[in-house]
Amino acid sequence: MEEMDSELVTTLVNAGKSWLVLTIAALMPTFWALTLIFQFARPYIVRVLRGLTLRFGADVWWLSYVLIRDALMLLTFAIGTSLILPGLYISMPLPLFAPLSTLLLFWALVFKLFGEADDDPRTFRAVSLLLVAAASLYFVPLFFGVEAIDQAYLGEIPAFLVSATNPSWAWPILLLALAGYAATGSYIFWRFMRTLRKGTASVTERSTEAAA
Amino acid sequence: MISLEDIPSFFEAAEIFLEGTIAAVLVVIWLLVVALHLARPYMLANLQKFTLRLGADLWWIIYLAFRDGLVVLAFVLSFMFFLPDVVGMLPLPLTGSLAAACAFAVLVLKLVTGGDADIRAFIWQTWLLGLGAVLYIVPFVFGVEAGALPGPAGEVAAFLVTTTNPSWAIPLTYVSMAIVGALGVVAVAYNLRESALPVSRANAQADT
Numbered sequence: 001m002e003e004m005d006s007e008l009v010t011t012l013v014n015a016g017k018s019w020l021v022l023t024i025a026a027l028m029p030t031f032w033a034l035t036l037i038f039q040f041a042r043p044y045i046v047r048v049l050r051g052l053t054l055r056f057g058a059d060v061w062w063l064s065y066v067l068i069r070d071a072l073m074l075l076t077f078a079i080g081t082s083l084i085l086p087g088l089y090i091s092m093p094l095p096l097f098a099p100l101s102t103l104l105l106f107w108a109l110v111f112k113l114f115g116e117a118d119d120d121p122r123t124f125r126a127v128s129l130l131l132v133a134a135a136s137l138y139f140v141p142l143f144f145g146v147e148a149i150d151q152a153y154l155g156e157i158p159a160f161l162v163s164a165t166n167p168s169w170a171w172p173i174l175l176l177a178l179a180g181y182a183a184t185g186s187y188i189f190w191r192f193m194r195t196l197r198k199g200t201a202s203v204t205e206r207s208t209e210a211a212a
Numbered sequence: 213m214i215s216l217e218d219i220p221s222f223f224e225a226a227e228i229f230l231e232g233t234i235a236a237v238l239v240v241i242w243l244l245v246v247a248l249h250l251a252r253p254y255m256l257a258n259l260q261k262f263t264l265r266l267g268a269d270l271w272w273i274i275y276l277a278f279r280d281g282l283v284v285l286a287f288v289l290s291f292m293f294f295l296p297d298v299v300g301m302l303p304l305p306l307t308g309s310l311a312a313a314c315a316f317a318v319l320v321l322k323l324v325t326g327g328d329a330d331i332r333a334f335i336w337q338t339w340l341l342g343l344g345a346v347l348y349i350v351p352f353v354f355g356v357e358a359g360a361l362p363g364p365a366g367e368v369a370a371f372l373v374t375t376t377n378p379s380w381a382i383p384l385t386y387v388s389m390a391i392v393g394a395l396g397v398v399a400v401a402y403n404l405r406e407s408a409l410p411v412s413r414a415n416a417q418a419d420t
Contacts, residue, residue: 011219019223023230026295030288037284037319040399043406044323048276051327057269064277121407128407132400143389147295151382 018092025083025094029142031076032135038069039131042124070112073131077105080138089174093149094163095141096170099177104134106184114191231302234289239352241286242311242345248279249338252328280322283341287315294389299381303359304374305351306381309388313395314344320395324402 045065052058080102083094095101108130115123145161148154163170255275262268290312292298299309318337325333355372374381 008216011216015219015223019226023227026292029291029294033288033291034284036396037287040403041319041323043403044327047327048273051329052269052273053265054269056266057273060270061273124407125404128400128403143294143296147297150297150300 021083021088021092021094024079025092025098025142025146028076028079028083029139031072031079032138035069035072035076036131036135038065038072039128041065041069042118066118073105073109073112077102077109080105084174084177086174089163090167090170092164093146095138095146096161096163096166096173097137097141098163099174101134101137103177103180103184104130104137106181108134110184110188113188228302231292231298234292235302235304235308235352235356238286238289238308239349241282241289242348245279245282245286245315246341246345248275248282249341252334276328280319283315283318283322286344287312287319290315294385294392296382296385299374299385300378302375303356304381305348305356306372306374306377307347307351307384308374309385311344311348313388313391314340314347316392316395318344320399323399 045061049058049061052061080098083089084099084102088094089099108127111117111123111127111130115126117123117127141161144154145158148158149162151158159165160169255271259268259271262271290308292302293304293309293312298304305311318340321333321337321340328334351372355369359366359369359373359376370376371380
């Protein structure tokens with residue numbers, strides 16, 4: 001009886017875990033859509049900004065927009081990263097290109113971190129194109145793979161687009177994405193340290209000048 | 213007493229409950245979206261009464277944030293209508309995916325036209341929202357809800373629900389996905405073309 005109970009609890013926990021992960025995977029298109037909508041709502045937001053009569057109102061409007069837009073991007077990245085943990089990605093039916101999608105989102109965040117995405121049109125375009133590519137890499141395998149497994153007329157396409165049923169593609173994609181994560185993370189660290197050192201050097205220069 | 217064999221169906225039921233709740237909440241959201249768009253004259257009338265520009269600006273910002281935020285919410289919650297397996301498994305309104313496409317078309321119109329100052333664009337937005345609300349609420353009320361009851365609406369109700377009419381539901385899903393995809397391309401192209409104006413300059417213009 002005790003053995004039966006323990007088996008029941010294990011199965012219940014495992015099924016609960018699968019349900020949670022797959023629900024998050026199904027919610028990801030919502031986060032992606034919100035990320036894209038807020039990124040591409042910029043002309044609309046700027047138009048309203050110009051219509052406001054006081055700088056206070058304009059600042060509140062712009063501040064709220066930037067806060068929500070960037071928080072959504074970060075949230076999508078954080079949830080996307082949790083879905084590419086090898087134990088989940090290889091064993092559960094997740095979108096095949098999800099790791100690459102999250103890696104591209106990571107690069108978009110790097111552009112935002114080191115560039116002026118709101119004032120420099122080139123950086124804005126780079127971030128926008130990276131987001132479109134990343135979202136497409138998530139949407140296509142989700143709509144035509146994970147959520148279309150029962151659609152017989154699609155033939156082998158759904159099975160190809162799902163990580164658990166296509167391990168021969170899933171493993172290289174996962175390893176490539178993890179290597180990309182490591183390289184991007186190292187780049188951010190190096191760039192941050194360089195900026196910090198430059199800042200320290202200029203502070204030292206200024207204090208030497210002041211002392212002289 | 214729950215047994216090992218019951219566990220998968222237990223979580224399937226949880227999924228059905230979650231998605232069914234979202235489908236029901238969408239009725240309320242569609243009603244609010246239409247109501248807030250139709251409330252524009254009332255909001256403008258109140259705007260005239262403010263004695264401080266700060267109050268007027270905040271009133272207008274809050275109205276825009278609620279009104280347009282709800283259109284965004286209606287669209288993102290409708291994403292389940294683009295998932296063929298969900299459409300085939302759950303009794304959802306047949307034209308829910310087209311309603312989602314209408315919400316997205318309104319968002320794109322808001323983006324590429326002159327905003328609230330452009331009355332013609334606003335009229336188009338209101339028509340599209342009205343159409344979207346009808347496309348969602350009518351099959352929900354007369355199909356999903358009435359279909360669950362014994363009564364005269366049997367065949368009509370069966371036609372209006374995705375699970376009992378998959379030969380219409382799946383093609384409509386793909387048509388709506390194509391519409392949303394095409395509109396998405398328009399939105400991206402417009403953004404890439406319009407990204408030349410730096411925000412700091414636009415912000416400065418707000419004060420002039």
